[in-house]
Amino acid sequence: MIVTTKELFQQAYGKYAIGAYNINNLEQTMGLFKGNVDSQAPFIVQLSKGARSYSHKRMLEMMMTTADEIFPDAVFAVHLDHGDEETCMDCISSGVYSSVMIDASHHPLEKNIEITKRVVDAAHAKGLVVEAELGLLKGVEEDVHAADHVYTKPEEAEYFVKQTGCDSLACAIGTSHGAFKFHGDQKLRFDILAEIQKRLPGFPLVMHGSSSVPQDEVARINAAGGEIKGASGVDASQFLGAAKLGVTKINIDTDGRLVWCRVHREFFRDHPEKFDLRDPGKVFIPEYAKFIAAKNVLLGSAGRLGEVRAALKK
Ligand code: G3H
Ligand code: 13P
Numbered sequence: 607m608i609v610t611t612k613e614l615f616q617q618a619y620g621k622y623a624i625g626a627y628n629i630n631n632l633e634q635t636m637g638l639f640k641g642n643v644d645s646q647a648p649f650i651v652q653l654s655k656g657a658r659s660y661s662h663k664r665m666l667e668m669m670m671t672t673a674d675e676i677f678p679d680a681v682f683a684v685h686l687d688h689g690d691e692e693t694c695m696d697c698i699s700s701g702v703y704s705s706v707m708i709d710a711s712h713h714p715l716e717k718n719i720e721i722t723k724r725v726v727d728a729a730h731a732k733g734l735v736v737e738a739e740l741g742l743l744k745g746v747e748e749d750v751h752a753a754d755h756v757y758t759k760p761e762e763a764e765y766f767v768k769q770t771g772c773d774s775l776a777c778a779i780g781t782s783h784g785a786f787k788f789h790g791d792q793k794l795r796f797d798i799l800a801e802i803q804k805r806l807p808g809f810p811l812v813m814h815g816s817s818s819v820p821q822d823e824v825a826r827i828n829a830a831g832g833e834i835k836g837a838s839g840v841d842a843s844q845f846l847g848a849a850k851l852g853v854t855k856i857n858i859d860t861d862g863r864l865v866w867c868r869v870h871r872e873f874f875r876d877h878p879e880k881f882d883l884r885d886p887g888k889v890f891i892p893e894y895a896k897f898i899a900a901k902n903v904l905l906g907s908a909g910r911l912g913e914v915r916a917a918l919k920k
């Protein structure tokens with residue numbers, strides 16, 4: 607069942623976070639749905655601009671509606687990840703997405719508000735909800751490069767949410783996208799989340815760049831011919847602490863890519879004679895499902911499907 611993120615956040619707020627997982631292809635989609643149904647978790651499917659152009663945006667939309675049919679137990683939102691205004695408008699009119707992210711965080715505050723507000727108005731008119739972003743994550747976010755973190759300012763967050771009417775807010779607290787997040791100890795600014803929660807009680811916050819980059823996964827990739835050096839991620843034991851401070855959505859993409867990379871490197875190392883793409887695919891789908899189910903336990907979303915379904919019926 608496709609629902610809005612708002613409906614999921616209402617249930618999760620203060621207790622647990624919903625996993626928001628990026629997908630690009632058929633195998634990821636099958637593993638993602640299987641893993642969430644197996645672990646009885648509501649979830650968010652994220653489609654990035656890159657994913658939409660990798661195959662075709664309509665192909666991904668059809669996969670979402672088909673997955674909805676073949677996994678009747680799944681409760682999920684279909685969400686555009688890091689959209690610009692044009693892409694948001696296309697998703698709003700698609701009839702498949704239930705949520706879009708407008709990422710105008712690289713613009714000055716008033717311009718970010720102006721663009722976000724236009725998207726919010728268009729989305730709300732069609733029953734979709736909107737995630738916006740304030741602050742910049744260090745590194746590359748879609749086409750924008752930030753040399754350092756620009757942490758979200760709590761007073762600006764309060765003003766921004768009131769001006770735009772957005773439904774959730776991505777905050778920059780020290781995470782970054784990709785597999786190389788920290789040099790030395792990780793420093794996440796939970797004090798910023800606490801201050802935003804004080805100013806915006808009950809308002810859903812989002813953590814981007816939250817892959818954990820498991821060291822055993824990186825080691826297996828490297829043992830099978832990879833060369834990934836100096837990778838590090840977010841300590842997943844922090845997820846529930848973030849949830850208590852109002853984080854209802856935690857974005858994970860890189861960890862899924864690492865699972866894909868490990869399975870395929872090991873498969874072709876161990877079976878040099880094989881060349882049928884379905885052979886590693888048959889290994890990847892259940893491995894990805896296992897990964898998703900384990901992640902949902904850490905997020906606290908595993909086992910919540912029953913209560914979420916009951917709340918949706920009311
Ligand atoms: O925030 C970025 C996500 O990990 C999506 O990555 O733009 O390469 O699809 P992508
Ligand atoms: P990771 O690169 O840490 O998986 O973050 C993904 C993300 O924030 C997608 O928007």
Ligand code: ZN
Nearest residue numbers: 688814815857
């Ligand atoms: Zn992101």
